[in-house]
């Protein structure tokens with residue numbers, strides 16, 4: 001299993017933002033994490049990415065306990081995330097933005113040619129020499145994603161990547177996510193744009209008030225009466 005989450009929990013003062021969360025994710029699988037506002041999706045991504053520590057065994061990446069590792073150590077193991085606001089340098093080219101993405105510490109196996117497959121996957125192969133500041137909003141989002149991927153990705157956490165995109169840009173983002181999946185990278189996708197989540201997820205997990213209330217294929221989860229009641233506000 002690429003990612004195994006067991007009993008993940010988080011408390012902010014008096015608020016139990018997440019309790020007893022279990023999740024599994026295989027390489028090359030897209031897990032859509034959905035739920036109403038305040039249900040714990042961002043908290044889950046923060047805990048997975050290492051913004052705050054957890055007991056080591058609550059999170060395992062390819063069998064290795066990582067709950068205690070800080071974000072940069074997890075990133076080096078191939079666990080990356082994107083941010084809602086692209087963290088790009090407008091005056092650098094697309095390719096230079098990739099090279100500047102991760103602190104290239106001693107022994108980091110970064111090679112320039114390794115970037116190309118990710119630029120291609122993100123639909124940016126023809127823009128490698130363009131300045132990031134010249135790209136459209138949708139292309140900047142895809143560059144943010146390429147930056148998270150290169151080098152050596154295993155699992156990428158996407159935090160509302162479709163927010164603010166046009167219909168066409170959402171389509172291109174969906175194709176990008178499917179190419180990343182085909183490359184064997186695991187994806188956890190949090191987004192309110194349901195047509196994207198439904199189109200690219202192999203599996204959905206639904207959170208409500210910090211607890212997982214359903215999990216399964218997009219079709220099964222959308223037909224689940226509890227999910228419909230809680231998430232879509234039906235019959236309440």
Ligand SMILES: Nc1ncnc2c1ncn2[C@@H]1O[C@H](COP(=O)(O)OP(=O)(O)OP(=O)(O)O)[C@@H](O)[C@H]1O
Nearest residue numbers: 012015016017035036037038039040041042043044
């Ligand atoms: N820094 C914080 N301090 C205190 N409470 C917080 C903090 N961050 C989140 N919370 C609370 O934790 C709960 C889960 O919030 P979280 O942001 O994870 O939900 P979410 O599902 O990502 O929501 P949204 O869809 O609105 O982004 C909510 O009750 C929220 O108010």
